[in-house]
Amino acid sequence: MLINRRRWLQSLTAGVMLAAAVLAPARAEDKPVLVFAAASLKNAVDELAAAYTKETGKTIQVSYAASSALAKQIEGGAPADIFISADLKWMAYLSGKGLTKKETERPLLGNELVLVASKDSTVTATIEKGFDLAALLGDGRLAMGEVSSVPAGVYGKASLTSLGVWDSVKDRLAQAENVRAALALVSRGEAPLGIVYATDARADPGVKVVGTFPADSHDPIVYPIALLDASTNPDAAAVLAFLESATARPVYEGQGFTVLDAPKTN
CATH class of the missing domain: 3.40.190.10 (Periplasmic binding protein-like II)
Structure with a gap:
């Protein structure tokens, strides 16, 4: 009786090991x-x-x-x-x-880089050399990706610098951990304006595009x-x-x- 029990346990263990061996590659592939x-x-x-x-x-x-x-x-x-x-x-x-x-x-x-405002904003902008972005912000801040590492922030800073307006807004930024976080600040009304990609603006019905940054004001995206x-x-x-x-x-x-x-x- 003891021998039969041992044989049964050995057979069960062998079966489990065989099943594991058969299933392991499938799991890896899946x-x-x-x-x-x-x-x-x-x-x-x-x-x-x-x-x-x-x-x-x-x-x-x-x-x-x-x-x-x-x-x-x-x-x-x-x-x-x-x-x-x-x-x-x-x-x-x-x-x-x-x-x-x-x-x-x-x-x-x-992609393209754009300036967005909340969907109900009355702000309009012509993005060109020396445009008065600081005035457009009023008392608010400019939402954008972190300007030293997040690509949308890097492109945004480069464009504002090229257009000669970086110094007027560099102390008025709401920097975010990624471009979608910057977009959300504008969509929720926590920032009056933001710099995001055109595709982000299209994806969020809570914002509208008020201007597109010239392609030659930053590196190609x-x-x-x-x-x-x-x-x-x-x-x-x-x-x-x-x-x-x-x-x-x-x-x-x-x-x-x-x-x-x-x-x-x-």
């Missing part, structure tokens, strides 16, 4: 692909992630934040598979540290994409291809992005 994406991409990438799941049955998990914050997280060992930055600087930062698969780096999207070197997810390359595909193009364009038909960055 692990969601983790995309780190600039906050301004949320609407477009959420839509694409849902479309990919509907088409393949597989999941894309997305983490949104400022490109600077995401790059630092990747540098710190965050297990992301794909990175989409809102500027070339932070992709180059990771590339220079050997943290991307260089052959997959390419510019994906373009380019969103590069790449696989990350530490990625071992077998589905990552397929997700990258989907995010770059003709299927994705109308989704990006529907959100106001320009799709860049450009060669890879490396």
